[in-house]
Amino acid sequence: MGGALGGTATGTAGAGGRTGGAASTGGGTAGGGTTGTAGAVYPFPQNLKGDHCILPTTYDNEKVRTAYQQWKDVTVTSDGAGGYLRVKKPDSGTVIGSSVSEGIGYGMILAVYMNDQAVLDGLWKYEQIHLDGNGLMNWEIGPDGNTTSGGTGAATDGDEDMAWALVMADRQWGGKGTLSDTYLNHAKKLIGLIWSYEVDQSRNYLLKPGDQWGNVDVTNPSYFAPAYYRVFGQITGKASDWDKVVSGNYDVLEKSLNSASHNATNGLVPAWCNSAGTPVEAFSGAPEYFQNDSTRTPFRVGEDYCFFGEPRAQSYLAKITSFYVGVGVSKIVDGYDLDGTPHPDKAINGLQAASFVGPAGVGAMSDASYQSFLDQAYAAVATLNLTAGTIYYQKSWTALSLLMMTGNLINFTQPPTQ
Numbered sequence: 314m315g316g317a318l319g320g321t322a323t324g325t326a327g328a329g330g331r332t333g334g335a336a337s338t339g340g341g342t343a344g345g346g347t348t349g350t351a352g353a354v355y356p357f358p359q360n361l362k363g364d365h366c367i368l369p370t371t372y373d374n375e376k377v378r379t380a381y382q383q384w385k386d387v388t389v390t391s392d393g394a395g396g397y398l399r400v401k402k403p404d405s406g407t408v409i410g411s412s413v414s415e416g417i418g419y420g421m422i423l424a425v426y427m428n429d430q431a432v433l434d435g436l437w438k439y440e441q442i443h444l445d446g447n448g449l450m451n452w453e454i455g456p457d458g459n460t461t462s463g464g465t466g467a468a469t470d471g472d473e474d475m476a477w478a479l480v481m482a483d484r485q486w487g488g489k490g491t492l493s494d495t496y497l498n499h500a501k502k503l504i505g506l507i508w509s510y511e512v513d514q515s516r517n518y519l520l521k522p523g524d525q526w527g528n529v530d531v532t533n534p535s536y537f538a539p540a541y542y543r544v545f546g547q548i549t550g551k552a553s554d555w556d557k558v559v560s561g562n563y564d565v566l567e568k569s570l571n572s573a574s575h576n577a578t579n580g581l582v583p584a585w586c587n588s589a590g591t592p593v594e595a596f597s598g599a600p601e602y603f604q605n606d607s608t609r610t611p612f613r614v615g616e617d618y619c620f621f622g623e624p625r626a627q628s629y630l631a632k633i634t635s636f637y638v639g640v641g642v643s644k645i646v647d648g649y650d651l652d653g654t655p656h657p658d659k660a661i662n663g664l665q666a667a668s669f670v671g672p673a674g675v676g677a678m679s680d681a682s683y684q685s686f687l688d689q690a691y692a693a694v695a696t697l698n699l700t701a702g703t704i705y706y707q708k709s710w711t712a713l714s715l716l717m718m719t720g721n722l723i724n725f726t727q728p729p730t731q
Contacts, residue, residue, distance in 0.1 A: 315460025332458040353428045353485055355728070360720040363729030366619035366678040369691040372719045376689025380712040383697065388705050389420065389432060393456045395442050398435030401456065405703040407464065410456035414440070414467065417450065418474025418618040419709040425481045426716055431578045434491045435483055435501065440475060447510050447524050448502075450475075466525030470512040470536040470609075476503040477541045484725035497548070503725055504545045508554065518561035519588050522595065531595045534569055534582040535609040537562045539623065540616040544726050563625045567589055567613075570632065574653035582610050583651060592651070602656050603649045605702065608669045612717065613674030618679050619717075630679040634686070637673040642689040645669050647701055659701040667699035667707050678718065689717045 319718040324623040334550035347664035350626040388400045393410075401407070401417050417436050422533045424433035445465060449472055453464030477498035482490070510524035520532050539559045545556030570591030576582070581603040592601040611633050618626035635647060636653060646657035647666035660666050674690025677683035693699060694714050702705045723729060 329526055338435065346447070354487075355426075355428075355485055355723070355725055358719065358721050359425065359728075361725055361729040362678075362720045362729060363400040363619060363723070365622040366615075367681050367684060368689065368720050369718060370684065371689050372413055372691060373695065374719060374721070376697070377429075377715045377721060378710070380697055380708075380715050381423055381429075384423065384712045385429075385432070386709040388416070388706055391435075391604070393458050393707075394435070394439050395458055397438040397442070398432060399439045399454070400705065400709075402435065402703065402705040405705060407453055407461045408455045409462075412439075412454045412456075412606050412619075412645070414452045414471030415449040415474070416471075416705060416709065418471040418478065419713060420482075421475050422722075423709075423712050423716070425478050425485050425723055428480075428492050430487070434477065436490055436701035438481070444586050445524065446508050449510065449524050452523065458632055465512065465527070467523045469507065469523055470538075471534070471543050472503065472507050472511065472535070473538050473717055474498055476507060476545065477538070480544055481725045483648055488496065501549055507545075512558055515589050516561075517564065518558040519565065520558070520562055522585075530561070531585060531593055531656045532565060532588070533585055533595070533606060535584075535606045535613070537610070538613045539563065540613070540620045540724065541628070543617075543621060545602050545726065547726060566610075566629060567625070569714060578632055579636040579651075580611070580629060581649050581651050581653060582607050599719075602651060604656070605647060605658065605666075605668055605706065608647070608672050610672070612672035612714070615672070615678060615717070616722075616724075627679055630676045634673070634676045634679065634683055635678060637676065638683065638686050642670060642673070642686065642693055645673060664701040665699045666701040666710075667694050667695065667696065667714060668702060668710040670694055670699055671710050671718070674714060675717050688717070691715075693720070 362368045382502055387403060390400055390401050391398055399412040400420040402411055404645050417440050420436045420470045421433050441449050443454050444468060445451050449467035451465050452468040453461045455461045479496050484498040511521045513519040513521050520536050520664050522533050538618045542558045543554040546552035565588055570576050571588050584591050584593035584600045614626045615630050617623045618630060646655045646660050647660035647669050648656035650656050675685055677687040694711055697711060
């Protein structure tokens with residue numbers, strides 16, 4: 314029953330999957346060094362699966378704590394953060410040690426679910442001192458605190474992850490913590506900016522890659538986070554607008570799976586495509602295959618099915634999970650051509666990437682027939698050794714995937730009851 318008290322918490326999927334987590338109360342200091350916050354509404358762990366998804370047969374909340382602490386130890390720093398906190402890329406980036414908005418988004422999500430208010434506040438304050446002319450974070454900041462060459466302009470995936478985390482922070486803690494305004498007001502402002510600058514309202518509400526892309530017919534399917542948009546619409550009173558973003562981008566997702574690309578049944582979306590779903594080279598040297606961006610798609614779509622039971626999500630997840638089941642957990646590599654041919658990057662000689670195995674496991678949460686695959690995917694990620702790739706990315710996706718697969722990454726605006 315350790316939960317927030319730091320003991321070993323091993324859960325089972327039966328009885329709502331809450332064994333080992335349901336008895337946790339309050340905040341305080343969590344096991345593994347996680348900084349807690351008294352009075353959290355949803356203290357870690359929750360282990361709630363809801364009505365639509367399954368959890369692994371067995372799981373250990375202490376693995377989630379350890380994954381979070383490892384991520385925090387190697388990526389979160391105050392160095393070069395202007396008095397706040399940032400997520401650094403220890404072995405990658407245009408400049409080694411730089412920070413990207415994507416990483417700030419991942420960090421804020423991890424912090425709110427691990428009840429670490431100090432980290433969430435510190436990361437958001439860092440975001441606020443690195444804004445472009447539209448009020449959105451420049452996508453890459455060097456370790457010296459300056460925008461890197463080519464790092465100007467926002468990236469939609471980082472912005473929407475930060476907005477989600479702010480909404481969840483409002484539900485988790487309420488008020489404003491150490492921020493200048495409430496979490497909810499910060500969230501509403503950011504959501505409004507995303508709508509104004511990163512949704513192409515002239516192309517059936519296509520998601521732009523960022524706010525500086527202009528009138529270009531291009532999107533990154535892995536930025537599509539339909540569960541977020543439902544909540545964004547709910548809290549801003551603009552549900553009909555955000556429903557159009559959900560619908561329009563599901564259309565693109567479905568169009569991107571077609572006979573011409575040889576991916577009609579496998580769910581392997583291109584890294585970049587246009588509104589017709591045709592792969593495109595979005596910039597010089599941009600990949601078109603299913604790679605370390607694309608791998609996030611079953612995770613983001615999986616959230617929509619787990620939280621809202623969306624049929625289009627289930628249909629997509631059936632395709633990509635069937636593909637992964639055919640591959641087998643132990644043989645998943647970190648890249649595939651759209652026809653399913655392995656196109657590995659760092660996952661060679663048996664080394665694997667949490668950024669692929671984790672989201673594959675999340676996709677498998679969508680149907681009980683995938684229980685065995687989910688169990689194996691969870692177990693693989695829970696070794697904390699799927700490190701093929703960059704430190705920052707693999708540590709982030711280890712922690713995010715374990716949170717989701719153990720029923721700890723939930724929608725606080727409509728929390729499941731089991």
